[in-house]
Amino acid sequence: MNKKLKIILKSEAIFNSGEAESNMVHIKALTDEFGFVYFHSKTLKGQLKDHAFWLYELYKYAEKKDKRIEKSKHWLKCIVKLFGITEAELKYRNLEEESKLYKYVEGSLKISNLELEKPVREYFINLFKEDKQSSYYRLTQNDLIQAQTQIRTSIRLKDGVAEQGGLVTYHTVKEGLVLYSELNLLNNKSDVKNDLKKVEPTNEECWEVLEKIVKTFNRIGANTHRGRGEIEAVLEN
Numbered sequence: 001m002n003k004k005l006k007i008i009l010k011s012e013a014i015f016n017s018g019e020a021e022s023n024m025v026h027i028k029a030l031t032d033e034f035g036f037v038y039f040h041s042k043t044l045k046g047q048l049k050d051h052a053f054w055l056y057e058l059y060k061y062a063e064k065k066d067k068r069i070e071k072s073k074h075w076l077k078c079i080v081k082l083f084g085i086t087e088a089e090l091k092y093r094n095l096e097e098e099s100k101l102y103k104y105v106e107g108s109l110k111i112s113n114l115e116l117e118k119p120v121r122e123y124f125i126n127l128f129k130e131d132k133q134s135s136y137y138r139l140t141q142n143d144l145i146q147a148q149t150q151i152r153t154s155i156r157l158k159d160g161v162a163e164q165g166g167l168v169t170y171h172t173v174k175e176g177l178v179l180y181s182e183l184n185l186l187n188n189k190s191d192v193k194n195d196l197k198k199v200e201p202t203n204e205e206c207w208e209v210l211e212k213i214v215k216t217f218n219r220i221g222a223n224t225h226r227g228r229g230e231i232e233a234v235l236e237n
Helices: 043-066 072-083 087-092 118-136 141-148 192-199 204-217
Strands: 004-011 109-111 114-117 149-158 161-173 178-185 232-237
Touching: 043 072, 043 109, 043 204, 072 204, 114 118, 114 192, 141 149, 204 232
Parallel strands: none
Antiparallel strands: 004 178, 004 232, 109 178, 114 178, 149 161
């Protein structure tokens, strides 16, 4: 079964490419060969996974208050099936007790890059192809980047004082853009120890957990603690 993750940017977001460009900005937005901004699938999956574990900790805390809840074990099994896990990661997340239950597991959830809707991309890509044949470009890659981004400025401080040459310009992706990622849940079997194999969650149960993760997923990209990357996320069929 395939689904779509729809994300609406409710504030400017930073999709950092890690590349510098001296002529326009110090830090570029992540863009493809045509100039479309996108958010890398690996980073998106990692941020969803971090959010899933944050919710897992809330379930564990709630269970300490009310023993009748008993959701955290099922939630963890779905996280493992969706995103994969290693024993080292479980220990890193201070889940030593849970690390006794799992060996290495490869996640079943496959995620594509988060990008503009396919018909929008195809429209402009066709324009580029037509213009390439005529050698007259109605729209350049830089035009497209400028249409999707803003240039912002920040100052690097050291001990409360601006550093010499510390003026930095960077791209932010514009508020209001709607981006999509294709999701696919494969039928992998988790490498779960002992008697837990017989209670491995189904794909349907994992989709339900993922939908709850997405509903509360409200930040994306870099500098989210400074008000960047506020989003509205929806899981669609």
